[in-house]
Amino acid sequence: MIKIFCGNIVHAPKFGELEIIEHGYIALKDGVIAYIGQEMPTDWAVYEFNYFYDRLIMPSFCDMHLHAPQYPMLGMGMDLPLLDWLNTYTFKTEARFCDTEYAREVYAKLAQELIDNGTTRVVTFGSIHTDSTLILMEEFENAGITGYVGKVNMDRNGGTNLEETTEESIRETERWLERCADFKYIKPILTPRFTPSCTNELMSALGKLAKTHDLRVQSHLSENTSEIAWVGDLHPDCKQYWETYDKYGLWKSHTVMAHCVHSDKRERDAIKANDVVVAHCPASNVNLVSGVAPIRTMLDEGLWVTLGSDIAGGDVLSMLGVITEAIKSSKIKRIESNWTKDFLSVAEAFYLGTTAGAKYFGGGDGFAIGDKFHAVVIKDSDAIDVKQLSIRERFERAIYRTKEQDIIAVYSDGRRVK
Amino acid sequence: MIKIFCGNIVHAPKFGELEIIEHGYIALKDGVIAYIGQEMPTDWAVYEFNYFYDRLIMPSFCDMHLHAPQYPMLGMGMDLPLLDWLNTYTFKTEARFCDTEYAREVYAKLAQELIDNGTTRVVTFGSIHTDSTLILMEEFENAGITGYVGKVNMDRNGGTNLEETTEESIRETERWLERCADFKYIKPILTPRFTPSCTNELMSALGKLAKTHDLRVQSHLSENTSEIAWVGDLHPDCKQYWETYDKYGLWKSHTVMAHCVHSDKRERDAIKANDVVVAHCPASNVNLVSGVAPIRTMLDEGLWVTLGSDIAGGDVLSMLGVITEAIKSSKIKRIESNWTKDFLSVAEAFYLGTTAGAKYFGGGDGFAIGDKFHAVVIKDSDAIDVKQLSIRERFERAIYRTKEQDIIAVYSDGRRVK
Numbered sequence: 001m002i003k004i005f006c007g008n009i010v011h012a013p014k015f016g017e018l019e020i021i022e023h024g025y026i027a028l029k030d031g032v033i034a035y036i037g038q039e040m041p042t043d044w045a046v047y048e049f050n051y052f053y054d055r056l057i058m059p060s061f062c063d064m065h066l067h068a069p070q071y072p073m074l075g076m077g078m079d080l081p082l083l084d085w086l087n088t089y090t091f092k093t094e095a096r097f098c099d100t101e102y103a104r105e106v107y108a109k110l111a112q113e114l115i116d117n118g119t120t121r122v123v124t125f126g127s128i129h130t131d132s133t134l135i136l137m138e139e140f141e142n143a144g145i146t147g148y149v150g151k152v153n154m155d156r157n158g159g160t161n162l163e164e165t166t167e168e169s170i171r172e173t174e175r176w177l178e179r180c181a182d183f184k185y186i187k188p189i190l191t192p193r194f195t196p197s198c199t200n201e202l203m204s205a206l207g208k209l210a211k212t213h214d215l216r217v218q219s220h221l222s223e224n225t226s227e228i229a230w231v232g233d234l235h236p237d238c239k240q241y242w243e244t245y246d247k248y249g250l251w252k253s254h255t256v257m258a259h260c261v262h263s264d265k266r267e268r269d270a271i272k273a274n275d276v277v278v279a280h281c282p283a284s285n286v287n288l289v290s291g292v293a294p295i296r297t298m299l300d301e302g303l304w305v306t307l308g309s310d311i312a313g314g315d316v317l318s319m320l321g322v323i324t325e326a327i328k329s330s331k332i333k334r335i336e337s338n339w340t341k342d343f344l345s346v347a348e349a350f351y352l353g354t355t356a357g358a359k360y361f362g363g364g365d366g367f368a369i370g371d372k373f374h375a376v377v378i379k380d381s382d383a384i385d386v387k388q389l390s391i392r393e394r395f396e397r398a399i400y401r402t403k404e405q406d407i408i409a410v411y412s413d414g415r416r417v418k
Numbered sequence: 419m420i421k422i423f424c425g426n427i428v429h430a431p432k433f434g435e436l437e438i439i440e441h442g443y444i445a446l447k448d449g450v451i452a453y454i455g456q457e458m459p460t461d462w463a464v465y466e467f468n469y470f471y472d473r474l475i476m477p478s479f480c481d482m483h484l485h486a487p488q489y490p491m492l493g494m495g496m497d498l499p500l501l502d503w504l505n506t507y508t509f510k511t512e513a514r515f516c517d518t519e520y521a522r523e524v525y526a527k528l529a530q531e532l533i534d535n536g537t538t539r540v541v542t543f544g545s546i547h548t549d550s551t552l553i554l555m556e557e558f559e560n561a562g563i564t565g566y567v568g569k570v571n572m573d574r575n576g577g578t579n580l581e582e583t584t585e586e587s588i589r590e591t592e593r594w595l596e597r598c599a600d601f602k603y604i605k606p607i608l609t610p611r612f613t614p615s616c617t618n619e620l621m622s623a624l625g626k627l628a629k630t631h632d633l634r635v636q637s638h639l640s641e642n643t644s645e646i647a648w649v650g651d652l653h654p655d656c657k658q659y660w661e662t663y664d665k666y667g668l669w670k671s672h673t674v675m676a677h678c679v680h681s682d683k684r685e686r687d688a689i690k691a692n693d694v695v696v697a698h699c700p701a702s703n704v705n706l707v708s709g710v711a712p713i714r715t716m717l718d719e720g721l722w723v724t725l726g727s728d729i730a731g732g733d734v735l736s737m738l739g740v741i742t743e744a745i746k747s748s749k750i751k752r753i754e755s756n757w758t759k760d761f762l763s764v765a766e767a768f769y770l771g772t773t774a775g776a777k778y779f780g781g782g783d784g785f786a787i788g789d790k791f792h793a794v795v796i797k798d799s800d801a802i803d804v805k806q807l808s809i810r811e812r813f814e815r816a817i818y819r820t821k822e823q824d825i826i827a828v829y830s831d832g833r834r835v836k
Contacts, residue, residue: 072802075818076811079763106802286746289761291753315742315818324733328704332750335709343707345497384490384524393494400493400733403821 002044003028007052007377009036010395011059011366012351015299019366020391026057028373031414036367052409056378056391056398058350059367060120060410061319062357065218065258065279065308068136068149069094069103069127071110074312078287082224085288085313087159093312094127094152095161103132104139111143116404117318118376120412121361122147123218123256123279123308125191128154128164130176137186144410144417146361146374150191150218151176155202170205177213185413189256194220195231195244207249217250222267223259224290242270251276254360258308259284260298261291271303277360278305280352282329283322284313292332296341299348306357307349320402323353346396377409378402420462421446425470425795427454428813429477429784430769433717437784438809444475446791449832454785470827474796474809474816476768477785478538478828479737480775483636483676483697483726486554486567487512487521487545489528492730496705500642503706503731505577511730512545512570513579521550522557529561534822535736536794538830539779540565541636541674541697541726543609546572546582548594555604562828562835564792565779568609568636569594573620588623595631603831607674612638613649613662625667635668640685641677642708660688669694672778676726677702678716679709689721695778696723698770700747701740702731710750714759717766724775725767738820741771764814795827796820 005028009021027035027044035041070093077089097103114122122140126133126149133151140149151173155166164172173190180188190206192198198206210217222228222241235244242263245251253275260278263271271278280293298305307322308314316322323346330343344352355366363371378398380386386394398406410418423446427439445453445462453459488511495507515521532540540558544551544567551569558567569591573584582590591608598606608624610616616624628635640646640659653662660681663669671693678696681689689696698711716723725740726732734740741764748761762770773784781789796816798804804812816824828836 075815077814109802283746286749286753289749289752289757292750328701331704331707332710334707335704336754339707384527396495397493405823 001030001047003048003050004041004046005050005052005057006040007055007057008391008394009057009367010391012347012355013365013368015351015356016345016348018347018350018392018395020395022391026367026373028414031372033367033369033371033373036369052377054381055408056380056395057375058378058395059354059358060118060374060376060412061353062121062306062360063114063119063309063319063322064123064256064277064306064357064360065281066122066311067125068107068110069097069132070312071106074317075315078313078315080288081226082288082290083226083230090312091159091162097127097129097132100131100135103129103135107136107139111139111145113317114145115143115410115412115417116407117320118407118410119319120144120146120374120410120417121357123189123360124149125218126151128152128158128162128169130172133176134179137180137183141183141186144412144415146185146413148187148189148216148218150189152191152193153202153206154193154197155199157196166199166202169202173206173209177209188215190215190217190250192219192250194227195241196227196234200248203248203250210252211249216254216256217252218256219245219250219258221257221260222262223285224288225262228262240267240270242267246270256360258310259290259293261285261293268298268301268303272301275304278303279308280305280326281308281310281314282325283316284310285329287315288313292329292336294333295326295330295344296333304356305352306360307353318404319353320399323349324400326352346399350399372413373411374413375411376407379406379408419448419465421466421468422459422464423468423470423475424458425473425475426809426812427475427785428809430765430773431783431786433769434763434766436765436768436810436813438813440809444785444791446832449790451785451787451789451791454787470795472799473826474798474813475793476796476813477772477776478536478792478794478830479771480539480724480778481532481537481727481737481740482541482674482695482724482775482778483699484540484729485543486525486528487515487550488730489524492735493733496731496733498706499644500706500708501644501648508730509577509580515545515547515550518549518553521547521553525554525557529557529563531735532563533561533828533830533836534825535738536825536828537737538562538564538792538828538835539775541607541778542567543636544569546570546576546580546587548590551594552597555598555601559601559604562830562833564603564831566605566607566634566636568607570609570611571620571624572611572615573617575614584617584620587620591624591627595627606633608633608635608668610635610637610668612645613659614645614652621666621668628670629667634672634674635670636674637663637668637676639675639678640680641703642706643680646680658685660685664688674778676728677708677711679703679711686716686719686721690719693722696721697726698723698744699726699728699732700743701734702728703747705733706731710747710754712751713744713748713762714751722774723770724778725771736822737771738817741767742818744770764817768817790831791829792831793829794825797824797826
């Protein structure tokens with residue numbers, strides 16, 4: 001089945017480089033990109049022609065770190081630093097997800113808002129509750145989202161309503177993993193919340209599961225200085241935070257580590273050497289007064305940096321918003337560093353929010369031949385000077401100014417989902 | 419003519435203090451607030467009853483610094499520091515406003531977007547072009563905006579297409595002032611762009627006009643270190659930037675100074691002593707890598723601080739966005755200052771975007787008896803947990819999450835304008 005798309009194509013095959021094809025064409029064979037270029041492909045019998053004429057067609061977005069059960073508190077309670085924020089607001093909110101009906105209501109809304117904003121691939125934290133996490137996976141799958149969801153493990157420091165016993169956490173994780181075979185687009189990812197939430201015994205069991213089931217892992221790293229000090233107290237044998245994951249086989253290729261605000265050279269070297277993925281969460285790092293992550297340094301050193309909304313520490317679910325927050329955060333770093341660190345260009349931040357994330361899901365460089373089609377179509381025809389501006393200028397404005405309703409079509413894994 | 423409004427009223431009569439009246443009432447007599455309270459006023463014959471039941475009713479917003487002719491470049495070209503940014507993008511964009519038809523198209527759209535986002539009072543830069551500035555005033559007035567607009571003065575350093583002769587600048591300013599009597603809601607404000615744009619002769623003439631016509635003044639102050647150094651070179655007799663305005667009678671009560679990022683104690687003392695108004699532009703200060711303004715310090719010292727979108731150095735026109743940017747900026751300051759400076763609470767930043775600005779236009783504390791009604795009505799009924807959350811929590815979420823379409827009614831100077 002051949003589908004052809006026509007429009008102004010903008011994608012980022014390489015970091016910092018946009019490829020722009022004005023009135024260009026993309027052809028899909030069974031949802032997979034078979035052609036991209038300036039000329040209309042004529043050698044196939046076309047089943048469906050999608051003529052987006054003067055619209056912008058660009059890759060859809062990858063949110064590499066978000067907490068689904070924090071969606072109800074989005075936009076509230078950002079007046080405390082991380083550990084106090086967790087205990088005061090967050091754990092209480094997540095505890096409500098023992099109620100599967102509530103989970104259904106919340107997760108259906110979250111899935112819809114993600115798709116409406118062009119986020120088609122995610123790496124997501126659920127809560128400790130197995131059944132609600134399965135509902136999250138169902139709702140994501142139904143909405144057309146692709147990616148990873150994790151049942152959270154926490155057998156200590158969760159307060160009265162958000163803790164499992166070690167045995168329960170392991171048993172429920174196994175039960176959850178058995179049920180995950182039901183899903184086509186959403187896969188499981190092991191999710192020890194962060195080192196202070198998991199006993200050594202639990203970490204060890206998760207490390208074994210990661211190995212026997214060949215599972216990916218997500219967690220948090222070096223977000224806040226008090227957190228880092230606490231981790232040091234809990235693991236006096238480890239020199240640095242990352243080693244508390246490494247000790248149990250959780251620090252490995254494709255492990256996603258959110259934040260990494262305070263990761264020094266040694267920790268960054270360990271990230272790079274092990275093909276660990278940094279999920280940079282610029283809005284959350286400011287909202288919880290965690291710090292400003294050294295993203296340019298990480299990129300210069302060759303680390304794999306992606307972006308996360310980190311709701312509800314982050315206040316912005318749209319990845320367009322997260323991309324502009326990443327630019328702003330890098331400009332703060334430029335101010336802080338006495339202008340020695342370049343800030344991120346729009347093209348660079350766009351790469352982090354699209355291609356860098358897509359690679360986690362097996363994607364290639366931008367709209368790459370052989371990849372499933374993940375795309376948004378943006379309407380900017382009501383804006384000023386549309387006819388006079390270059391596509392590059394319109395692209396830049398679209399990154400800053402696109403609203404939900406301007407995203408007129410979304411494709412995920414070859415299917416139209418909005 | 420009596421109008422009564424019912425809804426969940428939230429306003430900020432004092433800095434940092436919200437007054438919340440759940441299912442409360444506001445009564446207007448001829449557009450002026452005559453009553454606010456918990457009980458339904460029954461002693462008047464009501465002409466119109468506006469039952470907003472469970473909606474949020476709060477004061478509309480004051481944008482104390484924006485550049486109307488930069489609206490076409492909103493969301494683009496924020497990759498350069500101030501002086502390069504002005505020469506590369508901004509002056510070229512503003513030069514297009516010699517075309518009054520273009521001005522009409524752009525300013526009508528800007529006025530509509532301001533109203534749609536609940537901004538009803540403004541202090542605005544036009545361009546050097548008298549006729550286009552009059553069109554801006556017309557379009558603002560037609561859309562229902564209240565406030566000040568200035569024809570910009572610049573007789574040096576504007577490049578080939580954006581400079582007046584000194585004589586022309588004075589003559590055109592006088593011609594413009596004569597025409598301003600035509601407007602009811604929009605008043606003129608003298609607008610020397612910034613010291614590098616105006617010769618001493620022009621500054622002196624504007625100072626005289628300010629006095630003879632009893633006019634207010636707006637300009638820029640200490641935004642960027644290169645700018646400050648340049649001002650120092652131009653005025654070797656002045657110790658500090660502000661003195662270049664003071665020398666010509668432009669530094670006086672109700673002079674609005676945008677940015678003040680690098681204003682030290684001595685400059686801040688001069689701001690306070692002269693009842694000068696700081697228009698804090700948090701988004702722009704980051705986008706142009708200018709710095710992070712010391713807002714908490716200014717507030718502690720008793721300066722009059724308000725907020726500005728500063729489009730198009732700022733990328734956010736909605737004042738709800740500017741309020742959250744101000745909070746974020748203050749959190750960056752908290753990080754920078756090793757946690758010695760408190761960040762702004764949501765209530766504090768809301769005060770800066772509403773009451774602090776309203777006072778510039780003669781308004782009182784929040785919804786004050788005797789003030790013309792300036793308000794927005796926000797619908798948040800589709801959000802999660804609406805029935806369980808307190809009005810304070812819903813207010814906080816509304817500040818972070820309200821979209822244009824959630825603002826279902828806007829009142830300006832007693833009139834419904836959306």
